[in-house]
Amino acid sequence: MVAKLKLWSAKLRALTILSRQQAPTSIADLSPKPHHIAVIMDGNGRWANSKGLTRVAGHKRGVDAVKNLIKNCIKNDIKVLSLFAFSSENWGRPESEVQALMELLTNALDTQTKKLDENGIQLRLLGDLSRFNKKIQELASKAQTATQDNQSLILNVAINYGGRWDILQATKAISAKVVSGEIAADQIDEAVFEQHLATADIPDPDLLIRTSGEYRVSNFLLWQTAYSEFYFSDVLWPDFDEQAFNQALLTYTNRDRRFGGAKDKPSAAKVQESDEQHSRQYAHDEFDEKHSSPDRIAESQTDSAPKEGVKHA
Numbered sequence: 316m317v318a319k320l321k322l323w324s325a326k327l328r329a330l331t332i333l334s335r336q337q338a339p340t341s342i343a344d345l346s347p348k349p350h351h352i353a354v355i356m357d358g359n360g361r362w363a364n365s366k367g368l369t370r371v372a373g374h375k376r377g378v379d380a381v382k383n384l385i386k387n388c389i390k391n392d393i394k395v396l397s398l399f400a401f402s403s404e405n406w407g408r409p410e411s412e413v414q415a416l417m418e419l420l421t422n423a424l425d426t427q428t429k430k431l432d433e434n435g436i437q438l439r440l441l442g443d444l445s446r447f448n449k450k451i452q453e454l455a456s457k458a459q460t461a462t463q464d465n466q467s468l469i470l471n472v473a474i475n476y477g478g479r480w481d482i483l484q485a486t487k488a489i490s491a492k493v494v495s496g497e498i499a500a501d502q503i504d505e506a507v508f509e510q511h512l513a514t515a516d517i518p519d520p521d522l523l524i525r526t527s528g529e530y531r532v533s534n535f536l537l538w539q540t541a542y543s544e545f546y547f548s549d550v551l552w553p554d555f556d557e558q559a560f561n562q563a564l565l566t567y568t569n570r571d572r573r574f575g576g577a578k579d580k581p582s583a584a585k586v587q588e589s590d591e592q593h594s595r596q597y598a599h600d601e602f603d604e605k606h607s608s609p610d611r612i613a614e615s616q617t618d619s620a621p622k623e624g625v626k627h628a
């Protein structure tokens with residue numbers, strides 16, 4: 316009861332702050348919070364055009380917005396952040412823009428890996444990396460190895476990624492195992508399938524954010540977002556700041572997630588939540604347990620501020 320009252324007073328406080336049009340500096344005490352946030356970062360080009368700048372300048376500012384978001388995720392104890400940085404369809408952009416994005420990616424991997432590591436961030440690259448040049452593939456491999464044991468935040472960066480590609484590559488991998496006799500066809504269930512997706516071992520996104528006023532999923536994490544809450548913001552990606560992020564978090568907190576279950580269940584059924592709901596919550600609990608080191612727990616109880624230097628991550 317006391318916990319419930321505290322929760323509602325925290326929600327009320329945050330709503331009051333928002334209604335006063337002030338930027339909430341921290342909503343760390345709000346609950347429930349998303350464990351995994353996926354973001355379709357859209358609007359770099361329009362942001363640049365509106366300022367008479369090149370699209371590439373927009374992407375560069377987009378990288379700054381990524382750094383801020385990572386900092387804010389750590390501040391709010393978000394466990395997994397998945398960013399759609401380069402889709403399998405983005406190769407169709409003008410050669411000069413693709414080239415500039417490759418340079419940004421190379422530079423980010425080259426200069427930011429150490430900072431990610433210092434801040435306890437584990438980098439995972441999702442997508443078919445074979446299409447990138449050798450230098451990017453080597454930097455990607457080094458960055459993933461260097462940060463693989465970090466637990467404060469898992470940062471998935473999707474490059475040359477498409478949700479349909481992910482489903483197909485998982486299907487091919489499972490088919491090969493069936494052919495070799497490693498698994499039987501009738502053993503394939505959702506859990507087996509998920510283990511072959513690029514996001515294996517990571518709980519599905521709770522919240523999917525898309526910026527710039529577009530209302531599409533654009534082939535991002537198609538399987539994984541089956542039960543995600545969607546939040547669409549009109550803010551263009553380079554302007555997606557702490558206030559915009561906090562608004563997304565607050566909106567999530569006030570959503571009513573039922574995973575296909577019914578809200579007005581008869582009282583006898585109330586005690587027995589749907590299996591689906593149970594197993595998804597269980598996946599989160601299990602993941603939390605694995606990713607909450609004693610240090611991390613102590614830190615989140617005393618101070619939710621990001622570690623020094625994380626702003627450069």
Ligand code: FPP
Nearest residue numbers: 356357358359360361374377378400419420
């Ligand atoms: C969408 O804006 C953005 C992208 C296609 C790329 C997002 C990239 C970054 C944030 C930079 C980091 C990326 C890498 C690869 C390191 P848009 O160009 O589609 O914008 P528009 O819809 O306004 O034209």
